[in-house]
Amino acid sequence: MKSPVRLALLGCGTVGAEVVRLLHEQSADLAARIGAPLEIAGIAVRRIGRDRGDLPVDPALFTTDALGLIKRDDVDVVVEVVGGLEPARSWLLEALRAGKSVVTANKALLAEDGGALHDAAAEGGGDLYYEASVAGAIPLLRPLRESLHGDRVTQVTGIVNGTTNFILSAMHATGAGFAEALEEATELGYAEADPTADVEGFDAAAKAAILASLAFHTRVSAADVHREGITEVTAADMASAKAMGCTIKLLCIAARGADAAGRETISVRVHPALIPLSHPLASVGDAFNAVFIEAEAAGQLMFYGRGAGGAPTASAVLGDVVAVARNRLAGVRAASESAYAALPVRPMGEALTRYHISLDVADRPGVLEAVAGVFARHDVSIATVRQGPSGGGTGDAVLVIVTHVAPDAALAATVDELRGLEIVRSVASVLRVEGGL
Numbered sequence: 001m002k003s004p005v006r007l008a009l010l011g012c013g014t015v016g017a018e019v020v021r022l023l024h025e026q027s028a029d030l031a032a033r034i035g036a037p038l039e040i041a042g043i044a045v046r047r048i049g050r051d052r053g054d055l056p057v058d059p060a061l062f063t064t065d066a067l068g069l070i071k072r073d074d075v076d077v078v079v080e081v082v083g084g085l086e087p088a089r090s091w092l093l094e095a096l097r098a099g100k101s102v103v104t105a106n107k108a109l110l111a112e113d114g115g116a117l118h119d120a121a122a123e124g125g126g127d128l129y130y131e132a133s134v135a136g137a138i139p140l141l142r143p144l145r146e147s148l149h150g151d152r153v154t155q156v157t158g159i160v161n162g163t164t165n166f167i168l169s170a171m172h173a174t175g176a177g178f179a180e181a182l183e184e185a186t187e188l189g190y191a192e193a194d195p196t197a198d199v200e201g202f203d204a205a206a207k208a209a210i211l212a213s214l215a216f217h218t219r220v221s222a223a224d225v226h227r228e229g230i231t232e233v234t235a236a237d238m239a240s241a242k243a244m245g246c247t248i249k250l251l252c253i254a255a256r257g258a259d260a261a262g263r264e265t266i267s268v269r270v271h272p273a274l275i276p277l278s279h280p281l282a283s284v285g286d287a288f289n290a291v292f293i294e295a296e297a298a299g300q301l302m303f304y305g306r307g308a309g310g311a312p313t314a315s316a317v318l319g320d321v322v323a324v325a326r327n328r329l330a331g332v333r334a335a336s337e338s339a340y341a342a343l344p345v346r347p348m349g350e351a352l353t354r355y356h357i358s359l360d361v362a363d364r365p366g367v368l369e370a371v372a373g374v375f376a377r378h379d380v381s382i383a384t385v386r387q388g389p390s391g392g393g394t395g396d397a398v399l400v401i402v403t404h405v406a407p408d409a410a411l412a413a414t415v416d417e418l419r420g421l422e423i424v425r426s427v428a429s430v431l432r433v434e435g436g437l
Contacts, residue, residue: 002036005325008075009043010066010091011082015105015132016043017055018314019079024056030318034325042069070095077324079317080104081132089113096120096128101324101333105132105313111206111222114213118337127327127334129320134207135160135289137312138305139319144214144293149338151295153215155255157434160207162287162308163198164230164250166190168238168272169285172247177235190287200229201250204270208252211291212268216256217341220268225252226348228271237429240358240400243386246274247282251434259346266343267351274356275435282435349409354383354433356402357415360390360425363397367423371399374421378414380406396425402433 007023009016023030023038031037040057044066048059063069070078070091078095080102082088088109092102097120104110110117110133121128131141135158144153159165163185170181182199185191197203205225212220230250241248252270259265275282280302284290289307294300306312327333361367368385375382381404390396403411419427 002329004037004039005034005076005328006039006041006074007321008041008069008072008078008095010069010078010080010088012043012045012052012055012062013081014310015081015313015317017052018310019081019317020055020057022314022318026318030322033322035329036325038321038325041072041075044069066091067094070100071098075100076328077101077103077321079321080106081313081317082106083108085109085112089116092117093120096126097124099124099126101127101129101328103129103317103320103324105130105317107133107203107206107210108222111209114210114221115219115339118339122336125333127324129324129334130210131320132313132316134210135291135303136305136307136309137315138289138291138303138307139316140291140303141210141214143301143303144211145338146335148293148295148298151297153256153293153295155253155294156211156215156291157281157294158207158211158252158289158291159249159281159284160211160252160289160291160307161198161204161250162289162306163191163195164201164204165284165289166287167199168230168233168248168250171233171235171238172242175235175239178231178233199231201227201270204250204252208254208268208270211252212254212266213339215254215293216266216343217338218266218343218345219339220254220266220345224268224345226269226271226351230272232429233272233431234429237358237431240356240429241274241431244274244402245278246276248272248274248431249281249284251275251281253434256343257352259344259350264343265346267346267348269348269351271432273432273434275433279435349407349412351408352405353408353411354403354405355411355415356400356429356431356433357418358428358430359399359401359418360428361397361399362423362425363390363395364423367397368399370421370423371401371418374417375401375403375414378410378417380404380410380414390425398428
């Protein structure tokens with residue numbers, strides 16, 4: 001057995017504590033898999049005196065000097081589970097430039113500044129692994145990073161936020177409104193006290209950027225991702241979706257395709273969308289995550305599992321630790337970042353999608369013709385129309401229109417003009433449609 005591989009652990013919250021426990025419980029197996037034992041050189045925390053229960057670790061290992069711990073000569077691998085942009089960015093850049101390998105679960109930092117981290121890893125000669133940053137324990141990034149490198153990925157569609165998936169699943173199952181479903185998610189511990197990052201789509205957008213970067217060999221940041229949350233999804237929207245044999249999910253969608261000039265580009269977006277109940281992602285309930293990958297040779301692949309939580313995330317972290325420890329013992333580093341394609345990201349207005357539009361209209365002759373005329377003026381084709389009585393009183397009706405595929409800008413302009421029609425009392429809801437309905 002070779003000399004130990006020594007770890008600096010940055011953070012000892014829910015995930016960090018589980019990393020410590022798994023290192024302790026599985027120490028013999030991990031050593032056998034790596035060819036050397038893993039040892040914790042130190043654990044950087046904000047408060048040393050905090051009660052951490054029966055955590056199996058020597059209290060002398062705790063320190064508040066994270067940078068000092070990283071700079072120690074006896075540290076081989078830095079494991080970061082603190083989150084946020086700073087000081088995590090400075091810590092990891094310091095570690096990578098010094099030649100240490102880094103394992104991180106920090107999706108926000110990778111989506112904001114992943115390019116700088118990859119550059120620092122190349123400069124220092126260490127590894128940068130981040131499987132835990134997207135979809136928790138689900139083995140997803142390494143298949144994109146390695147297994148599918150002999151193929152051409154065309155689209156990645158995923159449910160990558162457990163909080164929003166729980167909320168939308170509850171709305172579908174019970175008919176509850178958004179506020180009620182969010183309250184239940186908070187009571188059960190699926191939603192944070194401030195759920196903004198989840199329900200407004202920021203968390204999913206960061207993960208979408210990471211997935212797109214790997215899938216399309218292009219540096220994509222969170223700023224490149226079109227983002228919409230689920231706060232405007234209503235019980236009426238969900239009821240309308242169910243009537244069409246659909247449900248509503250918050251999807252991250254990264255797709256490769258040609259722009260209007262025929263150049264190869266990518267589109268990356270996060271928003272709620274209707275998908276048919278026959279789609280594999282429709283049955284993903286509760287707080288689970290799933291990602292559906294389409295590739296030219298491999299066809300359709302789906303990855304499913306728990307996307308968050310201390311133990312699942314720690315499992316992904318330790319998988320990366322084993323990989324980088326093996327590399328260090330062998331004197332090699334993993335393949336560097338693959339960003340050779342450098343494909344431009346199309347603006348959302350050029351993305352091809354479909355709309356589900358619910359209109360409250362006057363119930364009189366000529367209404368449907370006038371509405372159809374607006375779609376025709378913007379070169380948007382209508383796929384289906386359903387009409388029913390309005391809940392707003394006599395003399396009104398509800399039109400539910402689903403379009404064929406069109407540029408998002410044309411669809412948005414259609415909705416804007418509809419809002420200005422005298423016969424349209426209101427545009428009750430607008431949702432995109434995905435999944436081949």
